[in-house]
Amino acid sequence: MTLKGMVTGMRNVLGRHIGKLFYDKGISFDAANSPYFPPMVSAIQRAELGIKPPMTYELSGPILDEEVDEVKKWTEEYKQSWSRTNITLMSDGWLNKVSKNEFFNFLIYSPKGTAFLSSKDVSRIKKDANFLVRLYDQIVEEVGDKHIV
Structure with missing residues (x-):
């Protein structure tokens, strides 16, 4: 078998294993377009033999904690850039x-990018002009009016 044939075969094996995970857990195929997908595959390729994948408790515990810390750090850097x-304040509504x-x-x-700030449940509130002014005043106070254009 040629080197090209071996690479094609290994890529097919990798694709089948990734596909099985997607199919089994109902993961959207669009997840393969995530900017985190290629680095994950690269990290797996570089892993030494015998390295086991993370367990559920690691994903929901220490690994998640590290990701939360990273997002908090990014958020602080993001706020410092304001x-x-x-910044521009944007909003949308949904039902x-x-x-x-x-x-x-x-x-x-x-x-620096777009970031989610907050979500407010407005289900049982009369949505008139006074309500909207109060709601936007709260958000402006939270981010600081001197930063908003």
């Missing part, structure tokens, strides 16, 4: 068709 770049709950989501846009 004074230099300013959960099953529970009938209504939500407003708030996002921050800056040259």
Whole structure:
């Protein structure tokens, strides 16, 4: 068998194993477009023989904790950039068709990227002009009016 044939065969084996995980757990095929997917595959390829995959408790415990810490660090760096770049406050609303709950989501846009800020359940609230002014005032106070353009 040629080297090209061996590589093609190994790629097929890898694809089949990845596919089985996706099919078994109902993972969206779009997950393969995640920027985290190729580095994961590369890390697996570099792993030494005998290295076992993480257990459920590791994924839901220490590994998750490390990711939370990384996101918090990124968020702090993101907030520090606001004074230099300013931000745009964005919002949208949506209705959960099953529970009938209504939500407003708030996002921050800056040259560093877009980040989710918060979500408010507004299901049992009269959504008039006074309510919207109070809601936006809370969000502006939270991020600081001097940063918003």
